[in-house]
Amino acid sequence: MKRVLHLRPPGQQAMAAVTMVLGIALLAPWPGPQALVHAALVFGFAINPASALLTALWAAAGGWVLEGTHRIYPHLGGTPWADMTVALLARWLLLEWPVDSLKAWMGRQAVLAGLWILLVHLAVRLAAGPHIWGWTWAWVLLGLPLWSWITWRWQRPGGR
Amino acid sequence: MARQHSPWGWSPTGRRRWVLILLWTGHGAWVLSGPKAGGAWAGFTSAAARPVESVAAAWRSWRLHRAERATDLARAQAQLDALRQQVQTLQAAQMADAPRVADDEAAERLLGLKTKVPLPTQAARVLVAPVGAAFGGLILDAGADLGFTRDQGVIAPEGVVGRLWSVGATQSEVLPADAPNASIGVMLARSRATGVLQGTGSNRGEIRYLNNQEVVQPGEAVYTSGLDRVFPRGLLVGYVTEVKQGDLELQVKVGLAAPLRRLPAVLILPLPSPLEPQPPLVPQAKAGGAP
Numbered sequence: 001m002k003r004v005l006h007l008r009p010p011g012q013q014a015m016a017a018v019t020m021v022l023g024i025a026l027l028a029p030w031p032g033p034q035a036l037v038h039a040a041l042v043f044g045f046a047i048n049p050a051s052a053l054l055t056a057l058w059a060a061a062g063g064w065v066l067e068g069t070h071r072i073y074p075h076l077g078g079t080p081w082a083d084m085t086v087a088l089l090a091r092w093l094l095l096e097w098p099v100d101s102l103k104a105w106m107g108r109q110a111v112l113a114g115l116w117i118l119l120v121h122l123a124v125r126l127a128a129g130p131h132i133w134g135w136t137w138a139w140v141l142l143g144l145p146l147w148s149w150i151t152w153r154w155q156r157p158g159g160r
Numbered sequence: 161m162a163r164q165h166s167p168w169g170w171s172p173t174g175r176r177r178w179v180l181i182l183l184w185t186g187h188g189a190w191v192l193s194g195p196k197a198g199g200a201w202a203g204f205t206s207a208a209a210r211p212v213e214s215v216a217a218a219w220r221s222w223r224l225h226r227a228e229r230a231t232d233l234a235r236a237q238a239q240l241d242a243l244r245q246q247v248q249t250l251q252a253a254q255m256a257d258a259p260r261v262a263d264d265e266a267a268e269r270l271l272g273l274k275t276k277v278p279l280p281t282q283a284a285r286v287l288v289a290p291v292g293a294a295f296g297g298l299i300l301d302a303g304a305d306l307g308f309t310r311d312q313g314v315i316a317p318e319g320v321v322g323r324l325w326s327v328g329a330t331q332s333e334v335l336p337a338d339a340p341n342a343s344i345g346v347m348l349a350r351s352r353a354t355g356v357l358q359g360t361g362s363n364r365g366e367i368r369y370l371n372n373q374e375v376v377q378p379g380e381a382v383y384t385s386g387l388d389r390v391f392p393r394g395l396l397v398g399y400v401t402e403v404k405q406g407d408l409e410l411q412v413k414v415g416l417a418a419p420l421r422r423l424p425a426v427l428i429l430p431l432p433s434p435l436e437p438q439p440p441l442v443p444q445a446k447a448g449g450a451p
Contacts, residue, residue: 053180060187075195081187088184127191 007050008154016045016154017058021065028069035136036143038066042083042116043109044151047091059087073131078124086116094155102152109148113140266424269317273427277315279392281427282306287331289421298334300426303327311390313429319396319417320344320384321426336420337397338363345388346397346414348374349381355412357382357397363416365398370410376403382414389432 008016020041027034046058063080067073090112099105117137124131168174270283284300302308304327314321314334322342325335335342338359346357346367353374355367370376380400386393396417404411 051176053176053183056180056183060183075193077187077190081184081191084184084187088180123191127194129195 013045013048013054017041017061020045021058021061024062024065025069031070031134031136032139034066034069035139036147038062038083039113039116039140039143040147040150042087043090043112043147044154046083046087047094047155049091049095052088052091055087055091056084059083073124073128075128078122078127079120081127082116082120082123086112086119089115102149105152106144106148109151110141110144113144117141262424270425270427273315273317277392277395277427277429280430281315282308283425283427284308284332285425286423289423297336297339297420298322298423298426300332300334300428301330302428303330303332305330306428308332308428309431312431313391314426315391315395315429316418316423316426318419319398320391321418321420321423323390324428334426337416337418338365338420343388344391344397345385346382347385347393348376348400348412349383350377351375351380354385354387356388357414360413363420364401365414365416367412367414368409370412372405372408372410374410376400376410376412378403391429392432 020037023037024034024041027037041062042059046055046062048054048058060080060083063083064076067076067079093108093112099108117140121131121133167177267283274281274283282302284302284306286298287301288299290297298314298321300308308324308327310324310327312324314323320337322334322336322339324332326333336359337344337357338361340359340361342359344357344365345354347354348367348370351374353370353376355370357365357367359365367382378400382397382400384391384393384395384397398414398416400412401415402411402413
């Protein structure tokens with residue numbers, strides 16, 4: 001039996017996603033914190049249990065804004081595609097196998113984050129060619145307790 | 161019984177699915193197209209932007225050249241001002257030096273004449289050169305203080321000037337050759353005929369006592385003959401300007417070579433040595449007495 005999801009109002013969902021996208025744009029000079037906000041958007045605030053299309057659109061928006069602020073790739077599009085794919089996968093997992101504990105949530109987010117990191121680099125390599133890895137992946141993994149806890153609270157309003 | 165809508169059909173849910181699939185696959189295709197697609201897109205946008213870029217480049221070049229022209233013009237104007245100032249300074253210096261330069265040139269010419277004339281001459285500066293003076297004209301800045309005496313010949317690099325008419329302590333007066341009361345013994349260059357040049361004014365003179373049989377042509381040079389005992393033989397006096405047959409003698413008009421009214425300095429010739437009378441020839445009586 002499937003769990004009943006706690007859906008956020010559409011306006012609240014959109015405001016949260018817009019805030020995250022703006023955060024990505026404003027944090028362009030600091031790639032580490034920007035990666036944390038990016039991860040929070042893809043794994044939490046972009047995911048809309050009621051609409052796969054909105055999930056994909058917000059995740060892609062975050063990816064496009066991130067690559068646009070970097071302005072280092074000759075051919076953009078790798079990050080938004082990876083964001084879209086992982087966000088859709090996370091949404092599907094959330095709908096099909098919802099978790100009840102923060103620990104399980106964090107474990108799943110860690111796996112998804114690893115997959116996301118690899119997929120982003122693969123897509124960017126396909127799109128723009130070889131590129132440096134940087135240290136944003138480490139920020140994402142080390143900051144996982146923070147953004148994972150935030151997304152946990154966002155997906156379960158009321159702290160239940 | 162309610163109709164079952166297919167999730168892949170033309171329903172709101174189906175349309176959202178198709179949009180999602182198109183969105184995801186479109187992104188994927190864009191990613192897989194790789195950097196070459198970006199290069200092609202960049203090439204297309206570059207080609208599309210080329211006309212605007214060329215216009216912008218032309219506009220920028222025009223503005224740059226205009227600025228350069230303005231800069232060059234300002235620089236040239238500054239140089240022109242500096243050169244004008246320099247020219248004014250040089251002109252002022254030249255005007256200040258003009259008297260000295262004229263004196264130097266006159267002195268140089270006198271020096272050249274002095275080396276040509278094998279006589280112990282003395283130089284004097286002309287103070288005043290009044291026009292049309294009958295008796296005496298030029299006033300020199302030297303007189304008895306340099307040992308000048310009356311009737312000493314006065315010459316210039318251009319030719320004969322006249323003779324000393326009166327001598328003061330520190331100044332002397334010259335009777336110019338064109339004065340009506342002046343006369344110089346002259347000789348024609350080609351015919352070697354001699355006569356006396358009498359002044360007729362205005363830097364002119366007339367040769368008197370020339371035989372009607374002499375052949376004289378205008379333009380012929382006239383030199384001193386040395387017979388007047390004032391000027392040595394061979395100094396240039398002037399050139400024949402007009403020749404007329406007279407009743408008894410030729411009327412030969414001469415234009416004097418020396419500009420008598422524009423001489424800055426002159427040379428004073430020494431007085432000729434007085435003629436020594438020779439004793440009359442007396443036939444010697446033969447020894448033994450007259451027969």
